[in-house]
Amino acid sequence: MQLPDSLQPWREWLEWFAPEQLPLFADLLGRLNPMLGPLRGLQQGGVPEPDGLGDLQRRGPYERLLSSEWLLADEVPDEFLRRAVVGEHMFLAPQYRAQQASRLIVVLFDAGPLQLGSARLVHMALLILLARRAKEAGAELRWGILQHEPLLHELDSVAQLKRLLSARTFTTVNDAHWQTWRQSLQNEPMPVGECWLVGQRLPVTDRHTCTHRVQVSRSLEGQSLSVQMQAGETRRVSLPIPDERLAVQLLKGHFEGEVVQAAPSAKGLVPRVSLTLQPVISSAGTHVALKMLDEPGMVVIKLPAQNQKKSLEVRRNLWSACRTPLTVLFVGRAIGAVLSDQLQLSFWNIPGLNPVDKPSLEELKLPPGTANFLPAVGLHGHFANRLYLLDTQGHLAFWVVEKEKHTATPAPRGTQRLAAGVMAMAKVSGDAMAYVRREGDRLYAYSINSNSGDSNAAHVVGIAEGVTQVLFAASYRWRNGFGGCALLTVKNECESWRVVSVKGAPFENQRIDLARGWKGIGLLQEDDEDYSLLLISPGQQAIALHYGDDHETLFTTSAVIAKVSFCPLSGLVAVLTSARELLVYSVPKRLMRLQVFCNEQPENKDSSDA
Structure with a gap:
């Protein structure tokens, strides 16, 4: 630790x-x-212990009498007695040492x-x-x-x-x-x-x-x-x-x-990972993935069960080195990605999606590098699967995989544009995603159900002016309406969050004003009405939770947190420190699920895909 x-x-x-x-x-x-003060009890004491011979002396027990004196007793007994009477006998004097x-x-x-x-x-x-x-x-x-x-x-x-x-x-x-x-x-x-x-x-x-x-x-x-x-x-x-x-x-x-101490050891090596890309958490809360530093791909770690004895499951998944990952997400328990080259977008480990021509900048503005993974959500419906991607300019696009038994109405192929002016999106239920869009001077929240693929009616969440970030709470209410979110404004370099709950008008909702340096990273709904704001400390070495009027520190790190991710569905927060230590913590259970260093050189490849 x-x-x-x-x-x-x-x-x-x-x-x-x-x-x-x-x-x-x-x-x-x-x-x-x-308060303790200096230690007592340092005095010398106890029974002295002999430590060899130190000197000769004229007094002592006769078992320590010199051997020459005993020889005198055999040869000249009268002289021996005389010396004894006048105290002229010589005795061995042992050397003592004080016992502490x-x-x-x-x-x-x-x-x-x-x-x-x-x-x-x-x-x-x-x-x-x-x-x-x-x-x-x-x-x-x-x-x-x-x-x-x-x-x-x-x-x-x-x-x-x-x-x-x-x-x-x-x-x-x-x-x-x-x-x-x-x-x-x-x-x-x-x-x-x-x-x-x-x-x-x-x-x-x-x-x-x-x-x-x-x-x-x-x-x-x-x-x-x-x-x-x-x-x-x-x-x-x-x-x-x-x-x-x-x-x-x-x-x-x-x-x-x-x-945590008895957590299973990693099976094989956990390779070095990039500190510039955030961890990816599965919606089910069973796996976490990180971008490898020395190889083109992701390392996927299955979170151990409590008291698990068998080795930690660690897998490497590789893609072609000539492609750049735009986003990475879990498709069920498998890891998938949207990769880009100069001409095409390809969908790695995402069944049913074939490469498409790279959209123009007007349709979808994609970063040339990988400073952060773009937000992405996958929804699985009865009739079709959909993959949604939000670019850096607020363009929300999607791709459709139609299931074979429902081919009467063919799904449109290629990249489809859903909306512009989108500030944020997230998966908020097992079968629904939500996004907030700026329309004029107001912000509207929408949700999409996996079966229909259509946006539900808009919900006004507030005035757009000054809002720079949106966080979503996971809730079943998003399936057919609004499930709660939080809007960020910054005043005097201090974050101020307005939590828009399911009930009540926007002006009646909770406002959370943070001290300088504290930042909100996630919104959690731990019961049907109350919301908690997940925070990172000013020094980026602690994760805390703000709920009601209370402020609770969940855990601290010895090194600065380089990247952090929060999954509102599972309630897991994953932090990657500058020492390449990965910590995965369950907020609802208040339990550290995983703590492992990701800094070893890879030895072999588990899987690869061109």
């Missing part, structure tokens, strides 16, 4: 968590770490009713901080529960964190609990260097046995946690209440990082 530099000191323990949970710990660890006391850090937690909820997240963060503290000092860390019988545990796996969270009790901590632990610690074979007590309304302790006391309590207004540490001096810090969804997930012991 790639971690920001600020979290690298705790990498060993943070790898147990999912990437979307890291922002919560980044805040907790960053605020709590300065074993450095043991013990932390005892209050698991009672006063510490339920967000306070337990502070317990987890402190345990991780103390684990690193012990490792740096060559010490050992042990933890226990004040209300339980004296039993110390290590922190050697994520299971220990789950044990800490599951150790809930409705008994408040009292003096008897501490006295039991105090007696047990005094009988420990290894001297205790530091003893930490963490909780609320802790019992009275002495400084010799308990070196640190940490009081964790909720503020009176309920909007923050107060953490007070006593160790000679008193330090305090105020922590914001963590995001409720992430907090509940962690408190239940759902550390999705375990799933």
Whole structure:
């Protein structure tokens, strides 16, 4: 797992968590770490250990008497006795070295009713901080529960964190609990260097046995946690209440990082991919594809199922090197593309579509290079299949593949133009697409059903002036009407989005004003009425979700995000970082589906197509 530099000191323990949970710990660890202070328990102690011979001396036990003295006892016994009486015997003096006391850090937690909820997240963060503290000092860390019988545990796996969270009790901590632990610690074979007590309304302790006391309590207004540490001096810090969804997930012991860590390895090599073209996500949310850098084609990765054991399925699909891809899309589970050369447009891996003459610039303005894939949608109907493509000038074109059993009315061949002045389009249902078109000073939303192929009645979504981008929400309502969208205007370099919902007039809809640098990248409808706006952070290293008055960070990246895609149908967001790390995240499930580096040289070709 790639971690920001600020979290690298705790990498060993943070790898147990999912990437979307890291922002919560980044805040907790960053605020709590300065409170810990210097480490105690570094004094010398214990029983000295012999370390060879150091000198001769006139006193000592007779088992260390010099051998020459014993020879004198055999030859001249009277002289031996005389020397013994006057203290003239010589003894060997061993050299001793001081033994450094074993450095043991013990932390005892209050698991009672006063510490339920967000306070337990502070317990987890402190345990991780103390684990690193012990490792740096060559010490050992042990933890226990004040209300339980004296039993110390290590922190050697994520299971220990789950044990800490599951150790809930409705008994408040009292003096008897501490006295039991105090007696047990005094009988420990290894001297205790530091003893930490963490909780609320802790019992009275002495400084010799308990070196640190940490009081964790909720503020009176309920909007923050107060953490007070006593160790000679008193330090305090105020922590914001963590995001409720992430907090509940962690408190239940759902550390999705375990799933990410155990994700299947890639079968073969994942080739290097281009950082200038966005990932392509299948509508079913089962595959993601990226443009290869060293070969003309796409690498397609099948997203693993949860707890999948078999290898990750990775395939390379190649087209002719002399053709330029204008757009790439999934046709079912297969990847397809519209390719261009000087004279023709060809449809790679799209059954039923034959090459056509390249349209004139007036009909369809196609880019000479591949700065971005053009928006494209494929619809499968009962009578015909259609492929729609939006060019850089707002021209919406399509091609038709008529099914064999319905040939009474032949479909028009070649490139067909549907509309001009189109600002955006997207697939919004399994059998429908939507687009927004500028007509005069207004914007109109249309939808197309896969069976009819005709545009439904227009829906006015607002005034066109100042609108520069449109995002669509996936909804079954698009099949026969309007399903919701969001319109962007920019004011003082800050994005302002107006969400046009299914219900109500445009002027009654939600407005979302973003802080400078934040950008909207997707619109999600998680229930029948409410909409969420998917965002990318100013530094392009975090993906967040804005819903209602809340702002939730979904996950962060260690490198800058180079390209990002969002599929409103599946709710998947795919980001490609400058380090060529691909992350695929399910927004509805709040789950990281895939995390893999795409930076290896290819070894072989799975498939090719001229």
